[in-house]
Amino acid sequence: MSTARVISALTRDGEPRTWSLIVTAFGDLARSDGAELSGPVLSAITGRIGVRPEAMRVALHRLRKDxxxxxxxxxxxxxYRLTPAGRAEAQAASPRIYATGAPAPETWHILVAGPTEMAERLALESRLAAEGYVALAPGAWLGPGEGADREGLLRLAGPDLSVPGWLRAANMPPELAAAYASFAAHLDEAETALAETDPAALSDLDRAALRVLIVHGWRRLVLRHPALPDALFPADWRGAELRRRVAALLDAIGHPALDRIEPAPVLSGK
Amino acid sequence: MSTARVISALTRDGEPRTWSLIVTAFGDLARSDGAELSGPVLSAITGRIGVRPEAMRVALHRLRKDxxxxxxxxxxxxxYRLTPAGRAEAQAASPRIYATGAPAPETWHILVAGPTEMAERLALESRLAAEGYVALAPGAWLGPGEGADREGLLRLAGPDLSVPGWLRAANMPPELAAAYASFAAHLDEAETALAETDPAALSDLDRAALRVLIVHGWRRLVLRHPALPDALFPADWRGAELRRRVAALLDAIGHPALDRIEPAPVLSGK
Incomplete structure (x- = not known):
């Protein structure tokens, strides 16, 4: 049955880190308030992906501790359920992960810092990076929208932005571009294998396992860079195309009925 | 008679460089195509300001040579008349010198250069400075209007500009601010002395001499920095106030009838 080939294609880069995979599973299958995954169902899903029970136990322990x-x-x-903090992170990330389009702001703003001491500059630099600003030059940043005035910063806001090639290239460094290309190749294979399957015939366990793997590969790409409009990435970047394909695949696979997943033997019952 | 006191007030910083003063005289009194100043009239005006005949001869020689x-x-x-090149420079400067208000663009743009080699960056820096751009940070410049796209530069244009104190301060360095303050003091004295005179009673020679001195002091200030909106200068900068007072003084003094100026003895006739 071809689901195994799809799973194989999507895990080709080596077994993903189990705790990270479990975060993805909760984020995709049990993100809403009050949603839970039982140990046996979680074990069935991770087992389908090829995670060993011992790795699973260790990961759950660590995720609880953290x-x-x-x-x-x-x-x-x-x-198991996400804590309020875990749910907040998952919900904050979900618009990026499940986006069907990229942000396309009609207004932009640039902030420019004056001559400052290095320590102060670096602090500002990391604060603005955390807010999703794009560094343009030492002391100059680009952000979407009108922005807000900040003490000591020049701000110019307006609709008319021309983006040069060097900025597009800086927003997609070679390692990240390579990771996108690698994911694209896995997705090619997964799509080919899935094409042989009637999506309606997928078991709920396969549906869950496939969703988790696809979302996992995808979120590890999109969350590594700010949510920028496509125009800020290189013309040959495949992210926009992959975004459409991921959304289409998830749509075809559909949501599993978790209560119909055949549970694995109870974890803690040994 | 108080004109002597006005002249004294306006030349307090030491005798201005003669060739520069003569450029001012042509720019103010004989800027239009075909306008001339005879040697005797020019000598009368510069003599009234206190320029020695020998300095005048040397300056004229140099200005012709250049x-x-x-x-x-x-x-x-x-x-004597301005050459086409000299007239072009005088005409280019005159909107700045005789401005009654400052530019107040409704749109601004920022240009940002990517990582470039130092030599290339410096060349761009001086090209943009010559065009009147304000350097904001290494590789970032501010200009009025929409601007135009340039190879390799990011451009953002829009109406919404917030100007921090450090940029205002950078646009009016201490030496220049001091020069403005010094001119303001001279202008105070000149205004006080002129207040005792009926402007209608001024001789044409005095009218010419006063104009040349006021325009000279003023142009040496305004041409030392880009023509920026008042909002880009420090709040305590007196330029906007001086601009109004210079315009009002020139208006009160009026234009001299050059053909009614009593010529000095012919220069070359010794």
């Missing part, structure tokens, strides 16, 4: 997930027991079964 | 002025003789009298 405050990403919380758990409760009911009889012999553990139920 | 292509600023040309001359013709009619009998014993030389007539």
């Amino acid at each position: 405050g990403w997930i919380a758990s409760r027991r009911a009889g012999r079964v553990s139920y | 292509g600023w002025i040309a001359s013709r003789r009619a009998g014993r009298v030389s007539y």
Whole structure:
């Protein structure tokens, strides 16, 4: 059955880090308030992807310790859910991950800092980077919208932006461009294999496993750079095309009914 | 008579460089195509300001050699005029010198250069400075209007500009601010002395001498920095106030009838 080939195509870069994969699983399958994944269902999904039970246990322990997930027991079964902090992160990331288009601001603004001491400049630099600003030159940043005045910064806002090639290239460094190309190749294979399958015939477990793998590969790309309009990336960047294909694949695969997933043997019942 | 006191007030910083003063005289009194100043009239005006005849002869020689002025003789009298190149410079400067208001663009643009080699950056820097751009940061410049796209430069244009204090300060360095303050003091004295005079009673020679001195002091300030809107200068900069006072003084003094100026003895007739 071709789902195995799809999974193989999507995990070709080596087994993804289990804790990161589990974060993806919660973010895709149990992001809403009150949503839970039982240990057996989670084990079934990760097992389908090829994660060993021991790796799974270690990852769950770490995610609880780091405050990403919380758990409760009911009889012999553990139920896991995102903590409020974990859910907030997942919800903050989801517009990027499931976007069907890129932001296309009608207004932009540039901020320019005056001559400042290095330490102050670096602090500003990292604050603005965290807010999604694009560094243009030492002391100059580009952001979407009108922006707001900040003490000591020049601000010019307007609709008329011309983007040179060097900025597009700077927004997509070679390693990231290579990661996009690699994901594109995996997606090619996955699409080819899936084309042989009737999506309606997929089991809920396969649906869940495929979603998790696709979302996982995709979120690890899009969350590595600011959410910029396509015009700020190189003309040969395949991100816009991949965004459409990921959205179409997830749409074709559909959402699994988690309660119809055949549970794996209870984790903690050994 | 108080004109002497006005002249004294306006020349307090030491005798202005004669060739520069003569450029001012042509720019103010004989800027239009075909306009001439005879040697005797020019000598009368510069003599009234306190320029020695020998300094005058040297300056005229240098200005001819440098292509600023040309001359013709009619009998014993030389007539001087701006060369086409000299007139072009004078005409280019006159909107700045005689401005009654500052530019107030409704749109601005910022240009940002990518990472470039130092030599290329410096060449761009001086090209943009010559065009009146304001350097904001290494590789970032501000200009009025929409601007035009340039190979390799990012351009953002829009109406919404916030100007921080450091940029205002950078546009009016201490030496220039001091020169403005010094001119303001001279102008105070000149205005006080002139207030005792009925402008209608001024001789044409005094009218010419006063104009030349005021325009000279003023043009040496305004041409030392780009023609920026007042909002780009420090709040305590007195340029906007001085601009109004210079315009009002020139208006009160009026234009001299050059043909009514009593000529000085013919220069070359010794």
